[in-house]
Amino acid sequence: xxxxxxxxxITWAVYYNGEEISASVEWSFGDTxxxxxxxxxxxxxxxxxxxxxxxxxxxxxxIWSTYISPDDYDMNAVISGIVDDVxxxxxxxxxxxxxxxxxxxxxxxxxxxGYQIKMDAANTLxxxxxxxxxxxxxxxxAGWNIIGYLCLDPMDAExxxxxxxxxxxxMKDQNGLVLWWxxxxxxxxNMNPGQxxxxxxxxxxxxxxxxxxxxxxxxxxxxxTVHFDKADNTGSNMVVGLPSYAWNYTPS
Numbered sequence: 001x002x003x004x005x006x007x008x009x010i011t012w013a014v015y016y017n018g019e020e021i022s023a024s025v026e027w028s029f030g031d032t033x034x035x036x037x038x039x040x041x042x043x044x045x046x047x048x049x050x051x052x053x054x055x056x057x058x059x060x061x062x063i064w065s066t067y068i069s070p071d072d073y074d075m076n077a078v079i080s081g082i083v084d085d086v087x088x089x090x091x092x093x094x095x096x097x098x099x100x101x102x103x104x105x106x107x108x109x110x111x112x113x114g115y116q117i118k119m120d121a122a123n124t125l126x127x128x129x130x131x132x133x134x135x136x137x138x139x140x141x142a143g144w145n146i147i148g149y150l151c152l153d154p155m156d157a158e159x160x161x162x163x164x165x166x167x168x169x170x171m172k173d174q175n176g177l178v179l180w181w182x183x184x185x186x187x188x189x190n191m192n193p194g195q196x197x198x199x200x201x202x203x204x205x206x207x208x209x210x211x212x213x214x215x216x217x218x219x220x221x222x223x224x225t226v227h228f229d230k231a232d233n234t235g236s237n238m239v240v241g242l243p244s245y246a247w248n249y250t251p252s
Contacts, residue, residue, distance in 0.1 A: 006036060028042065049130070050130070053128075053194065057123055059120070060118065061116060061117070063146065064117055064196050066194065068132065075089060075115075076097065089106065111132045111148075111150075137208050140206075145200075149191045149196070149209075151191075155191055164201070168201055169200040171197050171198065
């Protein structure tokens with residue numbers, strides 16, 4: 001039969017940009033199901049799209065972050081789908097999630113932060129949930145931070161981090177490539193969703209991404225070793241800058 005039956009529950013949805021989004025409501029008075037000639041009031045209709053992010057994690061060390069707000073922020077829950085391949089996860093303060101020892105003193109992850117992870121084998125971390133606001137206000141401390149990237153699209157690292165260029169010393173990706181403001185050097189190229197970055201600050205600063213600049217992509221020439229094999233990623237690296245005037249003969 002067409003129409004509602006007495007006592008039938010009411011399903012709510014919102015249509016936005018052609019998408020049907022399931023919604024929840026808060027009732028102010030009356031029945032929450034159908035009744036003939038009934039009268040009810042609704043205070044709030046809340047609808048949130050569910051997004052999925054897939055983050056590729058290589059064997060060995062990586063730095064990851066997410067723009068997803070998961071239902072459960074606990075690190076054990078976040079990595080549950082790949083836990084068999086996870087050796088250890090570390091926060092910027094040295095707190096760890098160490099599955100082999102049942103240890104999780106990271107607790108909940110924080111929106112806008114990045115995390116180092118060591119994988120026994122490559123795997124893909126899949127997260128579902130609402131989006132973290134891309135312009136979320138982030139607090140960077142003087143010294144080293146591990147930051148996340150909240151935009152949905154890649155962006156030139158120099159453009160993305162421009163608001164803190166006066167307070168930033170250096171930013172490194174998981175491979176040791178750098179954005180080094182003092183030398184005008186950016187061989188990171190683009191910041192990418194799913195990746196995290198180590199950031200050293202001269203001073204505390206408040207920061208948020210302007211993702212409207214995401215169409216401004218950067219290009220960085222790939223670093224190629226000529227005389228030596230590519231080094232393994234150990235999770236630690238050191239950057240040495242050589243000014244051009246240090247060379248008697250400039251390398252070609």
